[in-house]
Amino acid sequence: MLSSELVILVSLIYVGLLYAIAWWGDKRARDGHSWVRNPTVYTLSIAVYCTSWTFYGAVGTAARNGLEYLTIYLGPTVIFLGWWFLLRKMLRISKAHRITSIADFISSRYGKSTQLSVLVTLIAVIGTTPYIALQLKAIATSYTVLTGWEFGMVEPVRETVSIFSDSGFWAAVGLTLFGILFGTRFIDADEHHEGMVAAIAFESLVKLFALLAVGFFVSFVMYDGLGDLFAQSAENADTAKLLMLPEGGSSRWLTLMMLSMAAILCLPRQFQVIIVENVDERHLATASWAFPLYLLAMNLFVLPIALAGLGALPVWSDPDFFVISVPLFEDQSLLALLAYVGGLSASTSMVIVATIALSTMVCNDLIVPALLRIRPLRLTERDDLTGLLIFIRRASIVVVVFMGFAYYRSAGASDALAEIGLISFAAIAQFIPIMIGGLYWKGGTRTGAQVALTIGFAVWGYTLLLPSLADSGWMDPSLILNGAFGHPWLRPESLFGLTDFAPLTHALIWSISLNTAAYVLISLFTEPSALERIQATLFVDAFSRKGQDTVIWRSSASANDLYELVERFLGRDRAYQSFRQFDQSIDPSWRGKGEADADMIAFTERLLAGSIGAASARVMVSSVAKGEMVSLDEVLEILEETSHVIEYSQRLETKSRELEKAAAELRAANERLKELDRLKDEFLTMVSHEFRTPLTSIRSFSEILVDSPNLDPKQADHFLEIIVRESERLTRLIDDHLDLARLEAGHSDWRAVEVDPRTVLDESIDAVKGLFDAKGVVLTKEYSRNSALLNVDRDRLTQVFINLLSNAAKFSAPDHPEVSVRGEAMDGGYLVSITDNGKGVAPNELEIIFDKFSRGGKYADDKPKPSGSGLGLAIAKHVVEHCQGKIWAESPAGRGATFRVFIPGTIMEAIKPAKPASFGS
Amino acid sequence: MPINAQEAPITPPRKLTERALVLMLVALFIWLPPIVGMFSLDGTILGLPILFVYFFAGWAILIALCAVLTRALRSAAQIERK
Incomplete structure (x- = not known):
C-alpha cells in the first residue's frame, strides 16, 4: 500500500524540513532574535530523552511486561521534581566553568584531569554505541514494516543483503550528514547550537503528536474508549496480567528506576540539552514540571496501543512496532505514515544530539589533548x-555513528529495543558515583574517580556487554557459560556466585557497588593536589561562592600572545568579538599594554575551555603564560597567616590595655595607701596630742596638790574639780574614740527601727535644752507637713542630732545666739537642716571638718575650744552614711553655717496639716 | 580575582526548599517497591485498571504540585535578589 519510494520521499522531505528549521533557528540566533531561548523550546529539547526506544520500544515493553515501561520515565520525573537540589547545582557549576560536556564536567571536578576526561569520553562513546544502533535498527525496521507489511516482513534482512541495500546504512549516512551540518558548522565560544535545539524541539512536538494520534485512533476508533479497551483486555488471561505488576519483579523494577534516574543525569545527550544548551536558569524551573508533563502525555497511550496490538494483530508481528503495524492492520496507511515520521523524529533527534555531544567530547577531551602531547606536531605554534x-x-561524528551501525549490523542488535537501550544506560550509570560524590563530597580525589570508573566500566563490559556480544555469536559462548579460565566464580552472568538476579540487575549490583567502594576507599587514602582541592571546593560550595575565577596566574604573558592563542582556536572574528567584550567590560587598554594581567589570563582560559575543554585549555594557556600559578590554597594559607597575625596583635593590644589599666589601678592604690599611712601618722600624733592635753592638766594639778600640802582648801577643791572634769573629758575622748573605731570597723550594734525623724529631732532638742538655756540661744524649729519613715538606729540618730545642735550652739554668735532647725520630707527621704548665726566655716574646710580631730575655727579670731573630742562630726558622718544618707555643711560667707542631714526613707503623707511650731528660750 | 556580580547566590526561604525535597522523596517513595506492589490490584476505577489510575493520577498530581512549588520558589528567589 505504501510504496518504498513514497516513504523515502516523505523521509527526505521531513529531514529537509528539519534542516530548514535548524538553519532558520541559527539565523535568528545570529541576528539576535532567537526564539529558541525560551522555556518551552528548552523543555521540548529535553524531550530528546524520548527516542525510538520510547516511541516503539515502550509499546513493546508494555506488551511483554505491562506497566514496567513506566520506570524509564518515572525516574527522570523524580530527578526533575528535585531539580532544585541536583540539576540546578550542575547547571550553576557548568555555567561558571563553561562546561562543554559531561567529560569536561567530571574532569573539571577532579582537578581538570586529562586522563579522567579521556576515560569518561571512552565510556560515553562505547556506552552510546548500542543506543545509536537501537535508533538505526528502529529506523530500518520501521521502514521495513511500513513497506513490507503486506508481505509479512517484520524485520530487515541484514545478513543476506549488501550494506548498500540496508535501510539502516542510509539512515546512518543521513544522520551523519545531518549531525555534521548542524553540530559542527563553526566553533563557538559558548557551545550553543541554537539551530539544532530548534530542530529537536520541533521533532519532540512531532513525535508526541504522532503517538497521541495513534493512541486516540486505537482508543476511540478501534475501541469504544479506554474503558472498553481495558475491559476487553481483562477478559483475555494473557493481556489481563499486563494490567498488574509481574510477581517478584521488585528487583528489576528498582534497577530500572535507578538506571533511568542515572540516565537523565549522565547521558551525554541529556547533559548537552539540559546543561550545555541552557541559556537561563529559569528555564530549568519551568522544565521541572513541564518535562514530566511531556513524559506523562507520551506514555498515556502506550499500554492501550500494546493491548490493542496484542488483541488484534497476528502473533508473528513484533510488539516493538505496534505503533506502525496497528494502523496498517486497520488500513490506516496515512496514520501509519504519521507514526513512521514520529518514530523517525525520535530516532533522528537522539542520534543528532548524541553525535554532537560525543563529537565535542571526542574532540575536546580525547583528540586535542592527545595532539597537544605530541610535541613534533608543534600544535601550540x-x-x-x-x-x-x-x-x-x-570525523568523530562519522566514527560514532558508524560504530553504532557496526553494532547494529552485528547480531548484537537482535534484542528487543528496550534491552539494547538498557545496556547503554548501565554503562552511563557508572558516572553516577563520582558525579554525585563530586557534587556533595569534597573528599573525592582524582585517583579515586579514575580507579572507580575503570572498575565500574570493566565490570559492565564483562557482565553485560560480553554476554550481549556472545549472544550474537561473535565470540565463544563457553566463556559466558563456564566463566573465564573455566572458573564458575568468574561466570559473567553470575559473578562471584551471585545467581539470584537477572543479568541486568546482576551487572548493576556488581559494577555500581565495586565502583562506589573503589571511589570512596581510594579517595580516603589518597591526597588530592592543590588544583583538585580548589575544584572540589568550587563544585561542592557552588552556591556559597560568588567568584568563578579560581586560580590566579602569577605569570607573565603578553596580551598579544593570549589574543593570538584564542584566535587560533576560535577564529579571527570570534576572538575579536570576545576580546572586545572583555575589553569593554574590564580593561580598556589591554592591547596597548605588553603584559596581560591575571584576569585576562583567566578569561582566556575560560574562553578556550568553552571550545576545547578545561583540561586542554589549561595546557594551551600555560604554553603561552610562562610562570606558575598561585593556587587558591596558597592564597588561603597567606590569608590565614595574615588573619592570625592580626588576631595576635589585636590580642596583644587588648592585653597591654588591660595591663595599663591594672598599673594605673595599682598606682592609685599605692597613692591611697601612702595617704592612709600619712593619715595614720597624723592621727596618732593628734590622738597623742588630744590625750596629752587633759593628761597634762590632770598631772600638773595633781602635782600641785601633792607638792603643796598647805594649799588653800578652796583652791584645792577647784584643782580637784579640774582634775575630775579633765578625767571625764579624757574618758569621753576615749569612749568617742572607741565608738568611732567600732563604727569604722563595722562592729557596732545597729538596732534599726522605723522612726519618724520629727520625734527624734524633738527628743534631741529636749536633750540639749539645758545647754541652749545656759547660753541663751534662741531656737526656731520648722517641720514640713509631710514626714518620712526612716529605718535607722534611733539612738545613733539622736546622737547625730545632739552633736549637730550642740555644735550649732557652741559656734553661734556669742552676743545674740540663734539656732534654727528645719525638717522636711523630700525626694524619697527626710532632710534636716541645723543653722547657726556664727562666723560659719571657711570654704576650704567644709569637707575637712568631718574628718577626725579636725575642728572648725580657722578664722583668725576663732580660737579652738578644747571642750569637744573632735570626733563628733566624724561619728555623725559614719552614722549617716551607714543609713545610706548624706551629711554636708554649707556656709555662705559671714552668714553662719548650715549642717544638713539627708536620710532616705518612705514619705508619709500628712493626714492633717501640722502647725509649724516654734519655741524660744 | 574579579567577583562575578551577575548572579548572587539565591537562597529562598528554607520552608519552600524543604517542601521541594519532600516532594521528590514522596515521588521516589510511591514509585518504588514495595509501595507500587500494593496497588497491583484486580479491579477498575471509572473503568480503568487500578494500577493504571494509580500511576497516571499520582503522576499528574505530583506535576501539579511541582508547578505550584516552582512558582513559589522562583518568586521567593526573585524577591531575595531584589
Whole structure:
C-alpha cells in the first residue's frame, strides 16, 4: 500500500524540513532574535530523552511486561521534581566553568584531569554505541514494516543483503550528514547550537503528536474508549496480567528506576540539552514540571496501543512496532505514515544530539589533548586551528555513528529495543558515583574517580556487554557459560556466585557497588593536589561562592600572545568579538599594554575551555603564560597567616590595655595607701596630742596638790574639780574614740527601727535644752507637713542630732545666739537642716571638718575650744552614711553655717496639716 | 580575582526548599517497591485498571504540585535578589 519510494520521499522531505528549521533557528540566533531561548523550546529539547526506544520500544515493553515501561520515565520525573537540589547545582557549576560536556564536567571536578576526561569520553562513546544502533535498527525496521507489511516482513534482512541495500546504512549516512551540518558548522565560544535545539524541539512536538494520534485512533476508533479497551483486555488471561505488576519483579523494577534516574543525569545527550544548551536558569524551573508533563502525555497511550496490538494483530508481528503495524492492520496507511515520521523524529533527534555531544567530547577531551602531547606536531605554534577542530568533530561524528551501525549490523542488535537501550544506560550509570560524590563530597580525589570508573566500566563490559556480544555469536559462548579460565566464580552472568538476579540487575549490583567502594576507599587514602582541592571546593560550595575565577596566574604573558592563542582556536572574528567584550567590560587598554594581567589570563582560559575543554585549555594557556600559578590554597594559607597575625596583635593590644589599666589601678592604690599611712601618722600624733592635753592638766594639778600640802582648801577643791572634769573629758575622748573605731570597723550594734525623724529631732532638742538655756540661744524649729519613715538606729540618730545642735550652739554668735532647725520630707527621704548665726566655716574646710580631730575655727579670731573630742562630726558622718544618707555643711560667707542631714526613707503623707511650731528660750 | 556580580547566590526561604525535597522523596517513595506492589490490584476505577489510575493520577498530581512549588520558589528567589 505504501510504496518504498513514497516513504523515502516523505523521509527526505521531513529531514529537509528539519534542516530548514535548524538553519532558520541559527539565523535568528545570529541576528539576535532567537526564539529558541525560551522555556518551552528548552523543555521540548529535553524531550530528546524520548527516542525510538520510547516511541516503539515502550509499546513493546508494555506488551511483554505491562506497566514496567513506566520506570524509564518515572525516574527522570523524580530527578526533575528535585531539580532544585541536583540539576540546578550542575547547571550553576557548568555555567561558571563553561562546561562543554559531561567529560569536561567530571574532569573539571577532579582537578581538570586529562586522563579522567579521556576515560569518561571512552565510556560515553562505547556506552552510546548500542543506543545509536537501537535508533538505526528502529529506523530500518520501521521502514521495513511500513513497506513490507503486506508481505509479512517484520524485520530487515541484514545478513543476506549488501550494506548498500540496508535501510539502516542510509539512515546512518543521513544522520551523519545531518549531525555534521548542524553540530559542527563553526566553533563557538559558548557551545550553543541554537539551530539544532530548534530542530529537536520541533521533532519532540512531532513525535508526541504522532503517538497521541495513534493512541486516540486505537482508543476511540478501534475501541469504544479506554474503558472498553481495558475491559476487553481483562477478559483475555494473557493481556489481563499486563494490567498488574509481574510477581517478584521488585528487583528489576528498582534497577530500572535507578538506571533511568542515572540516565537523565549522565547521558551525554541529556547533559548537552539540559546543561550545555541552557541559556537561563529559569528555564530549568519551568522544565521541572513541564518535562514530566511531556513524559506523562507520551506514555498515556502506550499500554492501550500494546493491548490493542496484542488483541488484534497476528502473533508473528513484533510488539516493538505496534505503533506502525496497528494502523496498517486497520488500513490506516496515512496514520501509519504519521507514526513512521514520529518514530523517525525520535530516532533522528537522539542520534543528532548524541553525535554532537560525543563529537565535542571526542574532540575536546580525547583528540586535542592527545595532539597537544605530541610535541613534533608543534600544535601550540600553528596559526589557525579552527579548521582542524571542525575536522576532528566531523570525523568523530562519522566514527560514532558508524560504530553504532557496526553494532547494529552485528547480531548484537537482535534484542528487543528496550534491552539494547538498557545496556547503554548501565554503562552511563557508572558516572553516577563520582558525579554525585563530586557534587556533595569534597573528599573525592582524582585517583579515586579514575580507579572507580575503570572498575565500574570493566565490570559492565564483562557482565553485560560480553554476554550481549556472545549472544550474537561473535565470540565463544563457553566463556559466558563456564566463566573465564573455566572458573564458575568468574561466570559473567553470575559473578562471584551471585545467581539470584537477572543479568541486568546482576551487572548493576556488581559494577555500581565495586565502583562506589573503589571511589570512596581510594579517595580516603589518597591526597588530592592543590588544583583538585580548589575544584572540589568550587563544585561542592557552588552556591556559597560568588567568584568563578579560581586560580590566579602569577605569570607573565603578553596580551598579544593570549589574543593570538584564542584566535587560533576560535577564529579571527570570534576572538575579536570576545576580546572586545572583555575589553569593554574590564580593561580598556589591554592591547596597548605588553603584559596581560591575571584576569585576562583567566578569561582566556575560560574562553578556550568553552571550545576545547578545561583540561586542554589549561595546557594551551600555560604554553603561552610562562610562570606558575598561585593556587587558591596558597592564597588561603597567606590569608590565614595574615588573619592570625592580626588576631595576635589585636590580642596583644587588648592585653597591654588591660595591663595599663591594672598599673594605673595599682598606682592609685599605692597613692591611697601612702595617704592612709600619712593619715595614720597624723592621727596618732593628734590622738597623742588630744590625750596629752587633759593628761597634762590632770598631772600638773595633781602635782600641785601633792607638792603643796598647805594649799588653800578652796583652791584645792577647784584643782580637784579640774582634775575630775579633765578625767571625764579624757574618758569621753576615749569612749568617742572607741565608738568611732567600732563604727569604722563595722562592729557596732545597729538596732534599726522605723522612726519618724520629727520625734527624734524633738527628743534631741529636749536633750540639749539645758545647754541652749545656759547660753541663751534662741531656737526656731520648722517641720514640713509631710514626714518620712526612716529605718535607722534611733539612738545613733539622736546622737547625730545632739552633736549637730550642740555644735550649732557652741559656734553661734556669742552676743545674740540663734539656732534654727528645719525638717522636711523630700525626694524619697527626710532632710534636716541645723543653722547657726556664727562666723560659719571657711570654704576650704567644709569637707575637712568631718574628718577626725579636725575642728572648725580657722578664722583668725576663732580660737579652738578644747571642750569637744573632735570626733563628733566624724561619728555623725559614719552614722549617716551607714543609713545610706548624706551629711554636708554649707556656709555662705559671714552668714553662719548650715549642717544638713539627708536620710532616705518612705514619705508619709500628712493626714492633717501640722502647725509649724516654734519655741524660744 | 574579579567577583562575578551577575548572579548572587539565591537562597529562598528554607520552608519552600524543604517542601521541594519532600516532594521528590514522596515521588521516589510511591514509585518504588514495595509501595507500587500494593496497588497491583484486580479491579477498575471509572473503568480503568487500578494500577493504571494509580500511576497516571499520582503522576499528574505530583506535576501539579511541582508547578505550584516552582512558582513559589522562583518568586521567593526573585524577591531575595531584589
